[in-house]
Amino acid sequence: MTKEDMKKDIKIYLQTVKLLEPRIEITDEEISTYFDENKETFATSEQVEASHILVGDEEKVNEVAVKLAAGGDFAELAKEYSTDTTSGKNGGELGFFGTGEMAAEFKTAAFAMEVGETSDPVKTDYGYHIIKVTDKREAKEANLKDSTAEIKEALMQEKLSTEYTTWLEEKQEEYDIYNSFE
Structure with a gap:
């Protein structure tokens, strides 16, 4: 991969994020659940x-x-x-x-x-x-307040992948695009 290829991939990724972010909602409940399920990863040891x-x-x-x-x-x-x-x-x-x-x-x-x-x-x-x-x-216990931004980013990454697939399917139907390889 060349530097130009990497720049192009980053640009496409950022454009995709900008396009899909408004379609994604992350609730306080999702953040709280994610924190509870992954609490140990947010704590720091001495x-x-x-x-x-x-x-x-x-x-x-x-x-x-x-x-x-x-x-x-x-x-x-x-x-x-x-x-x-x-x-x-x-x-x-x-x-x-x-x-x-x-x-x-x-x-x-x-x-x-x-x-x-x-x-x-x-x-x-x-x-x-x-x-x-x-x-x-010092060791620091995990707390939701300090972890919220990191959790939002993790949830956003998870949802972007799913949302991209949904968006793509919608566009295929909207423009009557079909896959000729199927």
Whole structure:
């Protein structure tokens, strides 16, 4: 698919949405039902934002730990030493993650730390990590008010597909169009 093909597809999609949206109604009852049926997807668990430096052996992690203790810049040391090339080139940044997304030892250390704290070396199956926690988010229960816009969008996407088929059938009848392949 070329860039032009993609632009054309997006344009057609947006035109279709604009044409069909006025035909679609989403009620408060539908929103409430959708929320009740999918409540767990709108809740957020406790999350930690962290950076790390991953190295393959104990000697290397101790070398990095000494440089950090001497005032070394975490991000620069991550770029220089980390074997995690994805996060390493970004100064070790991992972004936010929940409790089930990291190796158990890593998760335990990261969730036990305070914001701004740097860990002692942590061994996992991937090697040795030095972790720096940069932020935390508390767990948040799902609530309908905060989820309404997201639910409306999901319901709109569901209804667009159905409404498109209905609209197409109406137009075929209105203009007496038939499918010559049937």
